Amino acid sequence: MASSRKSVTDLILHLHPPSVPAATLRFRLSFGLGGMAVTLAGLLFVTGLLLLLAYRPETDAAYGSILVITREVPFGPFVRNIHHASANLLVAVALLHLFRVAATGAFGPGRRLNWIIGLALLALVLAANFTGYLLPWDQLAYWAVTICTSMLSYVPLGGQWLLELFRGGTDIGQPTLANFFVLHVAAVPGLLIAFSFWHFWLVRRAGGLVRSGEEGGPRLPTVPHLLAREAAVGLSLIAFVLLVAMVWDAPLLAQANPALSPNPAKAPWYFQGFQELLLHLDPVFAVCIWPLLGAAALLAVPFWPGSALPPGDWFGSPRGRRLAAGMFAAGLLLTTGVILLDNFLPVAAGPSGSAWITRGLLPTFLVLAVFAGAYRLLVKTWGAPRAEAVMACLCLALAGLVVCTVVGVWFRGPEMRLVWPLAQGGASTP
Ligand code: HEM
Incomplete structure (x- = not known):
């Protein structure tokens, strides 16, 4: 028991320094928003893997596989709802985190590169959301992706080329679904993990979060002080997401119909x-x-x-x-x-x-x-x-x-x- 506790502590100390400035533990400095983003990304990975067990990325089977998940798979709707709620919350939390970083002066010298990595993470979060949007292959997905990809055609010079690159052709069809699927389950999550670790490492290299008075001040051991706070934020957020997933169903309209545009x-x-x-x-x-x-x-x-x-x-x-x-x-x-x-x-x-x-x-x-x-x-x-x-x-x-x-x-x-x-x-x- 003692040895397994030590190995968990060692793992935590690979990600965090052994001690942190006491001033950075103040909840109202960061509102735990970065930690919330990590928690939501974790929920997305776990539920995404479960959904993958039943999802089929073919235009004639994708919608049916979502119906199977929501009607036949035990806890299928719950897992799908958690994935949907976490994905939307992650966009909101990443934007709030960006705002808190700016509003607490955390993009100054020594943290500039991390601001840029953060912007890349935001782009990846949006890309993950958007590529996932098409996968249910319902009217909502089909027409939202039609609207967004057609916006690309307005880009001067390479607009049409960009549109066809994303769609895998001029229209939205099997090549589009295949492109979005690979981006959603492999390319974007892979980049998200790589950039996240870079992001965390840069926070550590900068000496932890920003704080007034910058250097000096007392330090406290990471375990239990920081760990207890991270666990409190992470577990409360998970409880909140589970609650939302119980009462709010992820949307699913009729199967995609290219001939019938919603208005x-x-x-x-x-x-x-x-x-x-x-x-x-x-x-x-x-x-x-x-x-x-x-x-x-x-x-x-x-x-x-x-x-x-x-x-x-x-x-x-x-x-x-x-x-x-x-x-x-x-x-x-x-x-x-x-x-x-x-x-x-x-x-x-x-x-x-x-x-x-x-x-x-x-x-x-x-x-x-x-x-x-x-x-x-x-x-x-x-x-x-x-x-x-x-x-x-x-x-x-x-x-x-x-x-x-x-x-x-x-x-x-x-x-x-x-x-x-x-x-x-x-x-x-x-
Ligand atoms: C998937 C998205 C993101 C994740 C998982 C993430 C995660 C984190 C975590 C865990 C921290 C340390 C704790 C905290 O500040 O609460 C942090 C700090 C930081 N993040 Fe993010 N972040 C993300 C997006 C962003 C964005 C969009 C920006 C801004 C463009 C950004 C810029 C920064 C900076 C500059 C710091 C250092 C803050 C400081 O020194 O006080 N991050 N991030």
Whole structure:
């Protein structure tokens, strides 16, 4: 008994240092979000392996195999529900974790590479979700993947080539299902594991999580102090997921029918922000230029001089918290206002070709001007430190994404018209 306990402790100490700074054990520093992401990934691997025992990746058998899982396999629906709930929670938790890392100044010098690895992990989490979306081969899967892959065709120059690469041809069919299956069960999980270990190692190399006052301060042994906290977060989360899986069934509509498009046909919730952009912008800007600008900003932010907040304090100071909250509120109002304005006062159709200017260049310059103006106002007029201004601008952008996603999920009905969430046809795509 004693020897097996020692071997478990040794295993834990391969992943963690023998002791950790006491300041990093404070729950409100990280809310255990990184640990939650690891727990959810663990649940996904275990339930994914179980689902693989019955799933068949052929277009004429995939839907039937899901019916077998949900109707005949003991605990089949429960395992599928856990997989579905964990996958969606992982997207949300990874986004929250990214936000906490930025808001506690954890992308500064010494942690920049880990921020970039983290962004790669986020891309992989989205890829894992999206490739899994097609596998049930029902109407929801078929049309969501149709919408998302057709967005690729708007990418200038190589768009059609990209679309055919992902679909394995011009249409969605057996080659698409085969591509998505291999990506979902082998390539993406493999990369996710490799990048995760790199990520954990970089946390360890940086001396643990960020903390105020950085170096010094008392240290506590990892076992039991850190271990007890990780177990508490992990087990509570597992209990929560099991509860959700008991009351909330993973969706399964009728078998995929390429001849019958649902109305509205929506992307998965985490891509509905982009689908919302498509309603307001020229497709090249909505699908390519804006997402690239967003990704470039996230990649570059740690290298912007003085962009990292003082480590370990949420938003740096009480003033930083007020600025971030203020900018977030402004972003919510501004984005809602623009969506309503564009809906009820659509820009008059100009000569063909002018959409590139009215729905592309003009809104892009306006948005860049809003960010530049907000940053200048914060730093020059209100005297905020650069890092607090960067964080406030990130909150402004986050608010825009939140509004676009909420509107896309709950407020778009048939023909993607604005509807009240409970109105018929306005239901969300889970
Ligand atoms: C599958 C997705 C991810 C997993 C499993 C994961 C896991 C973890 C874990 C376990 C930690 C240490 C504990 C904690 O901070 O709660 C951590 C820290 C960190 N993560 Fe992630 N992470 C993921 C995604 C991301 C993303 C999307 C970013 C940001 C772009 C990111 C950036 C960082 C950074 C910079 C640290 C160090 C934080 C510090 O020093 O305080 N991670 N991650």
